[in-house]
Amino acid sequence: MFTLDTEIAWGMKGDKNWQKEFENTRQVVDGLLKLLDKYQISATWAFVGELMREGEDRLYHAPDLLKAVMDCSTPQEIGCHSFSHPVMDDAAFKADDMDKELSSCVDITKSAGVELKSFVFPQNKIAHIDRLSRFGFVCYRGKDKSWYAKFPKFLNKLAHVVDEYLLIAPPTGMPVRRGEVLEIPGGYFYPHKRGWAKPLPVSFRARKAVKGLRKASDKRQIFHLWTHPFNLASDPKELLHGLEAIFKEVAQMREKGHIEVKTMREIAALRRTSLAMTEYGGSKSLLPKGDLEGLTFARNDKGEEMEIASS
């Protein structure tokens, strides 16, 4: 699974340090779509709502980008990354604000014939999950469950760099039900080529992702790769080259029947474990060839649904 937080400048409003990358995002998306099509990989593109609307500033408005993604011959999922990229776990950000963010996104995409089902929280700051299903969402991306995720900030950064250089296999996992929606675990952020990540060889990123794919295949779980298109613009040629190495492996493993490639909404449709999911599940073509449907679930002491066995 591959998700892209599609925001151009929305995640770092007014930040001039990434100006060149913001300006080159369209080009890199073009290259990425060609690769996805070449290897027939469907990804989930979580768009910032305002980015999909017409407007003068091309770093904050890009309906052309939405069109390009929708026009890809290999179908791509359009997901949602909020309307204006607020920090949603901030105490000042209330449920009403969440409702406004979500309804604005639904309104914009309706006219483009898109039904939003998958959500990615800005900065992966998760809050107000209970509002998602009211607007038709069935899943969101959870945080990466790295071994250093709970370290304090400074140690976390250091451990992240160590983790990249040691090529530790990224986490894989299974969806967990949270209220009416599914949390689909994050996995590996494909790093840009700036700051701490500049000296990190691109081949390391690819090798690490391939470890994630093999681990997912062995454990029959999900490996979830994600990044921002503008991150790729920090070294388009090399970073797209690295992604191609990953996609090649994906295609080979899929060919051998070791993995399947799914978008977020497809995973959610596979896991029809509640009435809400069943109603959404609809299309038979999305239903399991694979193992997910046979999974059975129980609740842990926090009331979360956990996998206990597969048939």
Ligand SMILES: [Zn+2]
């Ligand atoms: Zn973002």
